[in-house]
Amino acid sequence: MRKRSFMKRLTAFMLAGLMVVGTTACSSGKTQQTDGSGEKKIDKLTVYFVPSREPDEIVTATDPLKALLKDELAKEGYEVGEVDISVGTSYEAVGEALSAGTADIGFIPGGTYVLYDDGADVILTATRAGLSKDSANPKDWNDGKATEATDKQVNYYRSLIIAGPSEKGKELADKVNSGQELTFDDLSGANFSVMSSSSSAGYIYPSLWLQDKFSKKLTDLPNLVQADSYGSSFARLASGEADVLLAYADARRDYADKWTSEYNRSASIWEETNVIGVTEPIYNDTISVSKNSKIMTDDFKTALQTAFINIAGTDEGKKVISIYSHEGYVAAKSSDYDKERAAQELIQKLNSGK
Structure with missing residues (x-):
């Protein structure tokens, strides 16, 4: 008007x-x-x-x-x-x-x-609230302990590339946690659960991360499946249908309870998932x-x-x-x-x- x-x-x-x-x-x-x-x-x-x-x-x-x-x-x-x-x-x-x-x-x-x-x-x-973990190094997120909120207010967040409990997910996590650099071939063999192309955390910034690391884009990965919500994305990760998902940095906090209840995992989300990539801050x-x-x-x-x-x-x-x-x-x-x-x-x- x-x-x-x-x-x-x-x-x-x-x-x-x-x-x-x-x-x-x-x-x-x-x-x-x-x-x-x-x-x-x-x-x-x-x-x-x-x-x-x-x-x-x-x-x-x-x-x-x-x-x-x-x-x-x-x-x-x-x-x-x-x-x-x-x-x-x-x-x-x-x-x-x-x-x-x-x-x-x-x-x-x-x-x-x-x-x-x-x-x-x-x-x-x-x-x-800011998070207790905010490192650009993915290994620093993988201590098996929950990421907690802090008292500090921030106007940004990060996106994480998170590997699950599947055989391929563990393979990627082991390489990162041992201090080795991932290759694009490593990632190409994984099944990825992504959000829609306008999602900052679930698509855009992870694609920029790929471009920075490997001069590649998300669509260069052969095994991409778009999820309709982060909940369904975590469900796929828990079942092994997806090896890797893309999500905002505190997403695991939001789905920690469902990981063991609704998604039927026996160990906690912090034990069974690992960060293998961290993006630049997102407004x-x-x-x-x-x-x-x-x-x-x-x-x-x-x-x-x-x-x-x-x-x-x-x-x-x-x-x-x-x-x-x-x-x-x-x-x-x-x-x-x-x-x-x-x-x-x-x-x-x-x-x-x-």
Whole structure:
């Protein structure tokens, strides 16, 4: 929605002789209305999450966000009728929903934001606890002990290339842990579980790691299978269907319990998996908004920034956003993700063979 001045809204109000002035999104039926007292009303606010965890788990964990968001936006002068929360079928599906205006807000990684920044606008970057292990040397992650959160807040994370308990996975891990360098031939013999091509941790930065180490790209590996979530990726690793997976650095913390319960492993995830590669730091996830949503004015973006920052400051809010390991938010701008754009450009060149 184009931002109108107060005088234009007032003139339209007088000419129409109506109690409200609003703009309606034909595709979604959503409206933002302003009455004569300046109170702003939004019929429906649609929030999408990427499927980096099990969709049912995300929907359940984020359900309290509906009331929290309504309450905080009310403090900013916005009355929201309904908050609808959905989990996209893929990272790209969420980016496309933002571009189309069918989603108003998206919780998406930096890589997805950059890929769809013609239709999405970043408003916040997540902060999270740093980790007890942050070495660029993969061997340093493989002491059999859990990676723990620290008190330090950071605005980045890393991606890890993680080998599992399969015969090939153990072979790769043994070589790394003995201080030897992996070759591309070593990796070519492994089955890889990867995320979609817009996933920073599950695709983009590991591909850059391959380029830096071996002048190769992910698609040069002969045995790649795309997973629909990190949960299914870890399930494949546990069963031996995959020898290696690509994931964010604290992913093993998120799936430590399921490793022995749901995935039926007898030893812990820390004993049975090993890091064989560590990427450069990745700028944290975003909360982005649609450039094509009819309710998304500049004033509303500012209100959303304040609302989410305030939500992250409450105990209930922290519980909600912990589903993505977020602990807080800071205001963001497009240029914060210029490094991510450079990474995307390189990936596109590599995949096109140029």
